[in-house]
Amino acid sequence: MSETQPSAAADAPLRGEEAIIQNYLAPLAAGLPGAFGLSDDCAALSPRPGHDIVLKTDPVAEGVHFLATDDPADIGWKALAVNVSDLAAKGATPLAYLMALSFPEAPTRTWMARFAKGLGDAQTAFGIALAGGDTDRRPGPLSISITVLGEVPAGRMVRRGTARAGDVLFVTGTLGAAALGLQVRLHPALASQLGLSDADFAEVVARSLRPQPRLAIREALQAHARAAMDLSDGLAKDLGRLCRASGCGAKVDLARLPLPAAVARAIRVDAGYWQAAVATGDDYEVLAAVAPEHADAFEAVGTAAGRAADAPFSITRIGRITAGTEPILTRPDGTAFSPQSKGWDHF
Amino acid sequence: MSETQPSAAADAPLRGEEAIIQNYLAPLAAGLPGAFGLSDDCAALSPRPGHDIVLKTDPVAEGVHFLATDDPADIGWKALAVNVSDLAAKGATPLAYLMALSFPEAPTRTWMARFAKGLGDAQTAFGIALAGGDTDRRPGPLSISITVLGEVPAGRMVRRGTARAGDVLFVTGTLGAAALGLQVRLHPALASQLGLSDADFAEVVARSLRPQPRLAIREALQAHARAAMDLSDGLAKDLGRLCRASGCGAKVDLARLPLPAAVARAIRVDAGYWQAAVATGDDYEVLAAVAPEHADAFEAVGTAAGRAADAPFSITRIGRITAGTEPILTRPDGTAFSPQSKGWDHF
Numbered sequence: 001m002s003e004t005q006p007s008a009a010a011d012a013p014l015r016g017e018e019a020i021i022q023n024y025l026a027p028l029a030a031g032l033p034g035a036f037g038l039s040d041d042c043a044a045l046s047p048r049p050g051h052d053i054v055l056k057t058d059p060v061a062e063g064v065h066f067l068a069t070d071d072p073a074d075i076g077w078k079a080l081a082v083n084v085s086d087l088a089a090k091g092a093t094p095l096a097y098l099m100a101l102s103f104p105e106a107p108t109r110t111w112m113a114r115f116a117k118g119l120g121d122a123q124t125a126f127g128i129a130l131a132g133g134d135t136d137r138r139p140g141p142l143s144i145s146i147t148v149l150g151e152v153p154a155g156r157m158v159r160r161g162t163a164r165a166g167d168v169l170f171v172t173g174t175l176g177a178a179a180l181g182l183q184v185r186l187h188p189a190l191a192s193q194l195g196l197s198d199a200d201f202a203e204v205v206a207r208s209l210r211p212q213p214r215l216a217i218r219e220a221l222q223a224h225a226r227a228a229m230d231l232s233d234g235l236a237k238d239l240g241r242l243c244r245a246s247g248c249g250a251k252v253d254l255a256r257l258p259l260p261a262a263v264a265r266a267i268r269v270d271a272g273y274w275q276a277a278v279a280t281g282d283d284y285e286v287l288a289a290v291a292p293e294h295a296d297a298f299e300a301v302g303t304a305a306g307r308a309a310d311a312p313f314s315i316t317r318i319g320r321i322t323a324g325t326e327p328i329l330t331r332p333d334g335t336a337f338s339p340q341s342k343g344w345d346h347f
Numbered sequence: 348m349s350e351t352q353p354s355a356a357a358d359a360p361l362r363g364e365e366a367i368i369q370n371y372l373a374p375l376a377a378g379l380p381g382a383f384g385l386s387d388d389c390a391a392l393s394p395r396p397g398h399d400i401v402l403k404t405d406p407v408a409e410g411v412h413f414l415a416t417d418d419p420a421d422i423g424w425k426a427l428a429v430n431v432s433d434l435a436a437k438g439a440t441p442l443a444y445l446m447a448l449s450f451p452e453a454p455t456r457t458w459m460a461r462f463a464k465g466l467g468d469a470q471t472a473f474g475i476a477l478a479g480g481d482t483d484r485r486p487g488p489l490s491i492s493i494t495v496l497g498e499v500p501a502g503r504m505v506r507r508g509t510a511r512a513g514d515v516l517f518v519t520g521t522l523g524a525a526a527l528g529l530q531v532r533l534h535p536a537l538a539s540q541l542g543l544s545d546a547d548f549a550e551v552v553a554r555s556l557r558p559q560p561r562l563a564i565r566e567a568l569q570a571h572a573r574a575a576m577d578l579s580d581g582l583a584k585d586l587g588r589l590c591r592a593s594g595c596g597a598k599v600d601l602a603r604l605p606l607p608a609a610v611a612r613a614i615r616v617d618a619g620y621w622q623a624a625v626a627t628g629d630d631y632e633v634l635a636a637v638a639p640e641h642a643d644a645f646e647a648v649g650t651a652a653g654r655a656a657d658a659p660f661s662i663t664r665i666g667r668i669t670a671g672t673e674p675i676l677t678r679p680d681g682t683a684f685s686p687q688s689k690g691w692d693h694f
Contacts, residue, residue, distance in 0.1 A: 039592045040508065043403075044401055044499070045399060045402060052381070052392060053393075053400060054389050055479060055496070056445075059481060096402075098494055131402055138490070139488060140488060141485055143487075145447050154393060157389065157391040159387055160388060
């Protein structure tokens with residue numbers, strides 16, 4: 001009587017690994033000849049001559065990186081975005097990804113269709129395609145293990161451990177939005193307590209659900225940056241990693257930190273919200289160290305690219321690399337910020 | 348008083364993702380310059396000119412692919428071996444791997460040291476090194492998601508979907524050992540019920556714990572095979588996949604199947620053990636379809652390579668690709684084998 005599938009079928013558990021692969025995942029591999037429509041065990045990639053492959057794996061799991069109640073389209077987007085964000089920070093062009101899905105119970109058709117929709121939208125936005133993967137069932141939270149591959153001109157991956165004293169520190173976009181977004185999703189009453197407008201609320205929730213890898217910054221990084229990394233575990237912790245890898249320190253003036261209006265408002269209500277901006281994570285912005293003589297050019301090229309991006313972003317100077325041994329983050333009142341937690345650690 | 352660490356420390360949970368990476372994982376990346384000692388977010392690989400990258404991800408989880416009581420060294424070996432087995436079947440040379448570890452609770456130093464030992468031994472045996480990864484904690488079984496990268500001359504990955512009617516079917520090694528090995532580990536009384544000798548028992552247990560990827564078959568595959576895949580889910584199911592991908596059928600004479608002595612003995616006691624040989628999986632042997640005019644050369648080159656391998660193996664003709672639509676497996680008594688289960692499916 002109706003051309004739409006009965007909802008019983010849509011909500012029924014989807015049985016069979018091959019059905020999941022053929023109906024929902026193979027279409028995501030259509031743009032990549034070496035994926036062979038997911039009909040083979042392995043995929044083949046032909047790197048461009050004179051280029052290196054850049055590699056990263058970053059799994060996401062229910063309860064840690066997303067909530068069970070999230071729209072599966074958002075879950076798919078975020079699982080891919082957090083990995084592509086690493087490629088962006090390395091100056092790499094996305095090529096392909098592999099994905100291992102572990103379900104505690106068989107997903108429904110509706111769930112898989114929405115999940116594939118979010119992944120497909122992310123693929124289009126980031127210029128990447130599915131090359132292969134694996135699907136299984138096991139107890140525990142839903143987990144999505146993605147491995148991304150990108151390419152850079154040979155020897156030109158922008159490293160983490162190559163910053164030097166005197167370099168200017170930049171970040172893309174704004175910090176703290178995703179952390180505050182998760183808070184207001186978990187505790188909706190917070191939004192009015194903090195005086196957030198509807199637009200502020202919507203912005204931080206969107207940043208929490210759909211991170212935007214800063215791919216437009218790649219050319220500025222390749223041309224002008226000495227070192228870079230993406231911010232996934234909070235500025236304090238990640239800058240500490242960049243300093244440790246580079247054998248240097250850093251000074252950051254938190255008054256310069258680019259904050260979304262909602263986070264700035266939250267901090268005015270309760271200074272404890274500096275934590276969200278500096279030490280909670282999930283930002284997926286790029287932190288770059290740029291030699292002083294390149295700083296103006298980096299800022300100009302990066303700003304132009306950020307303005308032209310599909311999801312526009314700014315570039316902000318936040319401090320300097322120093323000859324010290326660790327980052328010092330100074331609050332607007334001149335006191336040092338010592339976060340209770342220095343960012344997300346799983347152990 | 349003693350130079351060895353106190354056992355309390357060895358058995359205490361290992362806190363801190365960075366400690367796990369620095370102490371146990373970074374040494375596994377020492378042989379790969381582009382892994383940057385795991386100090387960066389990403390790794391860089393420089394493919395040889397004129398070569399394609401071959402990619403595969405195959406996660407393993409406690410309770411599915413290994414037991415919680417297994418020696419962590421065996422768990423590490425197997426997690427890498429099941430992925431490298433795919434590269435072998437594609438004619439690809441191993442290059443590097445990424446690994447995402449998910450622990451339900453922090454591992455002990457003893458556990459991590461044994462796990463790293465098994466991985467390190469496997470790396471040496473397979474000629475591969477760790478390029479990067481991720482470590483986190485989440486509820487559920489311990490899971491190890493490995494993505495392997497290999498290389499083949501451009502356009503020369505041995506595919507699954509390229510077999511043709513008339514091709515001769517070969518398998519490496521023997522089938523059913525790992526499936527029987529798991530059975531006797533779970534039910535030790537079975538070994539005497541089936542009349543297994545101590546040597547038979549040891550062999551099938553070893554095959555279950557430490558699969559041997561057939562890397563030595565790569566040159567024979569590259570030179571002579573039309574299609575190939577590794578056998579992970581049982582011959583019946585995996586041959587079905589090869590037939591479906593190639594649009595053809597197959598005939599296999601089970602009397603020709605290469606069985607280890609223990610499996611042959613078990614089948615004599617109970618014909619139900621055909622299931623172990625044909626439809627249980629975990630074999631990690633290579634199934635190859637070879638054009639008739641290449642069959643003798645494949646057999647000769649493959650046999651010589653298998654004899655010279657560190658873990659020697661044979662090559663056996665088991666049947667033919669046909670113009671049909673599915674594989675037909677015939678028992679020694681002439682009846683068709685119709686497995687109750689057609690091999691492992693997670694759903």
